[in-house]
Amino acid sequence: AQYVAVEEWMQYTKSGIEHYNNYFEIPYPFKKYDQVIVPDFLIGAMENVAAVTFSESYVDRGSSNRFSSQRRAGTILHEMAHMWFGDLVTMNWWNGLWLNESFATLMSSIAVSEATEFDDLWHDFYLSENLTAISADKAVSTHPIEVPVVSSNDFFNVFDSITYDKGASVLNQLSHYIGREDFRLGVSSYLKQHSWGNTELSDFMDSLSTQSGIDLNSWAQDWMYQAGVNQLEAKFGCEAGLITTFSILQTSSESHPTLRNQRVQLGLFSRDDNGVIAAFAALPIEVTGAETVVEDAQGLACPQLALPNYEGWGYAEIKLDDVSMNTIINDSALLGISDPLMRSMVWTALFDAPGNGQMDNNQLLALLVTNMPFETNDRIIRQTLSELVSNLNHLEKLGDRFTFQLTTYSNAAEEQLWDLISRGVIAGADAQSESTLDLRLRYYRGIARSDIALNNLNGLLNDEVTVPGLTIGQGTRWDIINRLAERNYLNIRDLISDEQARDPSDAGRRAYFSAQSALPNLEIKQTWVERFLDTENPLPLSNQRAAMGSIFPPGQEELQLALLPRLTTDLPILAAEKDNYYLQSYGRDLFAGICSREGLEIIAQAISEPDAIGPTLYRFMSENVQSAELCVASKEN
Ligand SMILES: [Zn+2]
Structure with a gap:
C-alpha cells in the first residue's frame, strides 16, 4: 500500500467525475465510488458498480515515469466511463460487449486529453489504439468488430485488440464522420433515454443518426461487420509550383477487400528556410472508393510532404507517396516535422517502407540510430526505440547471413543510447527528464548484446556505474537481471539468487521465476x-x-x-x-x-x-x- 500514488489517483478520480458529469449531462448515477487494488487480479481492472477493482500492475515499486501515470489515468477513467455506459445503461447480450469496451476506451481518451495533464493524448491514441488495432487487423485471427456470441463462454476470444483498440479507433472515426459535438449529444441522449435499461447496438446507432441527421446503416455494415484495414496514399501532380491534380488512393488486402467511407484530413506540408516542415493546409475530405479526387487542393502550392490522415481522424495505414518519401529520406527532414503526431505517422510509414520495397532495412536502421540523440518527444522516443529493439531482434533470428548487419547496428545503437543515458538527468537546453532517462534505460536493456553494454547494466546493479539523477528501483533491478539472464551473463545465477533474497515480495517471486526461466539452459x-x-x-x-x-x-x-x-x-x-x-x-x-x-x-x-x-x-x-x-x-x- 505504501507504493500507491494516492494523491495522483484521487486527482484523476475527481476530475474524471466532473468531466463525465458534463460530457454525458447526467450526474454520476450511484451513491458512492470505491476503487480497490487487488493482489493476483488476472485482468487489468473491472467496472463493478461503484466498486472498481484494479490489478497491482497499477502500483509502481520505485521510480515511475510519465507513461505509468498516464496508464493509471487511462484505466481509472476507462472504468469510470463504464458507470454510465455499461452500468447505468447495459447491453442486452454479450455481443454488445465490444461497444461497452470500445466506447469506454474512447471516452477515457477524451477525458484524459481534456481533464488531466496529458493534453497530447491523441498522439498516444494513434500510437496505442490505432497502431495496435491495425496490427491486430492484419493478423489471421482478425474478425469483424461485431460478432455473434452464442454463449457466455465464447466471449473470451472476442475481448481483444479488435474490441478495445479497433472499436475505439472506429468510434473515434465515427465521431469525426458525424462531428464531435453531435457525437457527444447523441451519446448523451442515448444514455438519458435508456437509463437503468438494456439496449441493442441499433439503439446506440439510432441515437447518433437522429442527432446528426446522417443515415449510418451502410457505415455500420462496412465498419462493424467487415474485418480489415485500408491503405491510403496521396497521388498528385504539380506545374509551376502549383497543384494541378490531387487524389487519395484507397486499397485493401485480398482477404478483406472492402473499401470504406471515412472522413479524414489531408495535410499538406512545406519546408521553410530553417528546415521546419509544417502544414500549410488541412483539408477535410470524405474518402470513398478506390480514388477520391480532392478538388479543393487544386491551385494550392505544391507540397513537399502530404499526409492523408492529418491529426489522426481516420483508421487506415498510410503509404507515403514518392515525393514525400524523397523529402524525408534525402533531406533527412524527419526532425523538421514540427508536429509530434505527424512525425510519429511518418516514422510508422518508414517502418513499413522496407516491406513495401520503398527503402532498404539498413537505411531504416541508420535513420533510427542517427536521429536518436535529437528526438525530444517521449512518445516518439518510445516508438522509435521500440522499433529499433524489434528490428534488431528480428535480424538476430535471421541468423548468420545477417550477423554483420546485426553487430554493426546493435553496437552503434548501444553506443549512441549509452552516451545519452550516461549524461543523466539534465535541466535546460539539452534537457533529459527522469522519465526520459527511465525510458531510454528500458530500451537499452532490450538492445544490450555486447560485453560492454551488459557490463554497464551489471554496473548499475552493483553501483560500480552511476548515472546522475538515476535511481534504480526494485522493478528496474529485476528487469536488468532478466536481460543479463537472457544473455547468460557471468555469475548470473548468483545474481538471481541474491536478488531473490533481497526482494521476498510477491512481485519479487514472479520476477525471480522470469529471470530463472530466461536462462539459456535446456535443463532449466x-x-x-x-x-x-x-x-x-x-x-x-x-x-x-x-x-x-x-x-x-x-x-x-x-x-x-x-x-x-x-x-x-x-x-x-x-x-x-x-x-x-x-x-x-x-x-x-x-x-x-x-x-x-x-x-x-x-x-x-x-x-x-x-x-x-x-x-x-x-x-x-x-x-x-x-x-x-x-x-x-x-x-x-
Ligand atoms: Zn472496460
Whole structure:
C-alpha cells in the first residue's frame, strides 16, 4: 500500500467525475465510488458498480515515469466511463460487449486529453489504439468488430485488440464522420433515454443518426461487420509550383477487400528556410472508393510532404507517396516535422517502407540510430526505440547471413543510447527528464548484446556505474537481471539468487521465476515446461505466466525448437483442463518468435485440427504460425 500514488489517483478520480458529469449531462448515477487494488487480479481492472477493482500492475515499486501515470489515468477513467455506459445503461447480450469496451476506451481518451495533464493524448491514441488495432487487423485471427456470441463462454476470444483498440479507433472515426459535438449529444441522449435499461447496438446507432441527421446503416455494415484495414496514399501532380491534380488512393488486402467511407484530413506540408516542415493546409475530405479526387487542393502550392490522415481522424495505414518519401529520406527532414503526431505517422510509414520495397532495412536502421540523440518527444522516443529493439531482434533470428548487419547496428545503437543515458538527468537546453532517462534505460536493456553494454547494466546493479539523477528501483533491478539472464551473463545465477533474497515480495517471486526461466539452459527450461504441463499441483497462475512470458527470448530459438515437440504433445488435455488465461499465455508466449522451417512445421501441424485444441489455443497459436511464416520467408529469401 505504501507504493500507491494516492494523491495522483484521487486527482484523476475527481476530475474524471466532473468531466463525465458534463460530457454525458447526467450526474454520476450511484451513491458512492470505491476503487480497490487487488493482489493476483488476472485482468487489468473491472467496472463493478461503484466498486472498481484494479490489478497491482497499477502500483509502481520505485521510480515511475510519465507513461505509468498516464496508464493509471487511462484505466481509472476507462472504468469510470463504464458507470454510465455499461452500468447505468447495459447491453442486452454479450455481443454488445465490444461497444461497452470500445466506447469506454474512447471516452477515457477524451477525458484524459481534456481533464488531466496529458493534453497530447491523441498522439498516444494513434500510437496505442490505432497502431495496435491495425496490427491486430492484419493478423489471421482478425474478425469483424461485431460478432455473434452464442454463449457466455465464447466471449473470451472476442475481448481483444479488435474490441478495445479497433472499436475505439472506429468510434473515434465515427465521431469525426458525424462531428464531435453531435457525437457527444447523441451519446448523451442515448444514455438519458435508456437509463437503468438494456439496449441493442441499433439503439446506440439510432441515437447518433437522429442527432446528426446522417443515415449510418451502410457505415455500420462496412465498419462493424467487415474485418480489415485500408491503405491510403496521396497521388498528385504539380506545374509551376502549383497543384494541378490531387487524389487519395484507397486499397485493401485480398482477404478483406472492402473499401470504406471515412472522413479524414489531408495535410499538406512545406519546408521553410530553417528546415521546419509544417502544414500549410488541412483539408477535410470524405474518402470513398478506390480514388477520391480532392478538388479543393487544386491551385494550392505544391507540397513537399502530404499526409492523408492529418491529426489522426481516420483508421487506415498510410503509404507515403514518392515525393514525400524523397523529402524525408534525402533531406533527412524527419526532425523538421514540427508536429509530434505527424512525425510519429511518418516514422510508422518508414517502418513499413522496407516491406513495401520503398527503402532498404539498413537505411531504416541508420535513420533510427542517427536521429536518436535529437528526438525530444517521449512518445516518439518510445516508438522509435521500440522499433529499433524489434528490428534488431528480428535480424538476430535471421541468423548468420545477417550477423554483420546485426553487430554493426546493435553496437552503434548501444553506443549512441549509452552516451545519452550516461549524461543523466539534465535541466535546460539539452534537457533529459527522469522519465526520459527511465525510458531510454528500458530500451537499452532490450538492445544490450555486447560485453560492454551488459557490463554497464551489471554496473548499475552493483553501483560500480552511476548515472546522475538515476535511481534504480526494485522493478528496474529485476528487469536488468532478466536481460543479463537472457544473455547468460557471468555469475548470473548468483545474481538471481541474491536478488531473490533481497526482494521476498510477491512481485519479487514472479520476477525471480522470469529471470530463472530466461536462462539459456535446456535443463532449466525443461523443468519449467513440466511445471507448465503439471495439471495436478500447478504453481499459481501468475507465477506460471511470468515464466511463460520470458522463457523464450530472442536469441534462444534453438532451445525453443528443442522443446516444441514436448510443448505440442498435451494440447488437447490442456484445452480441456486449463482456463482461458492460462491458455492465452501458453499459446501466445511459448510459440512466439519461431523462425525456422522445422519449428514452423511442428506448430503448423499442432494446430491442424482446430477442434482438438479449442478456440483459445488455436487463436494464439495461429497468430504465431503466421509470424513464423513471415520470418521464415524473409530468412530464406
Ligand atoms: Zn472496460
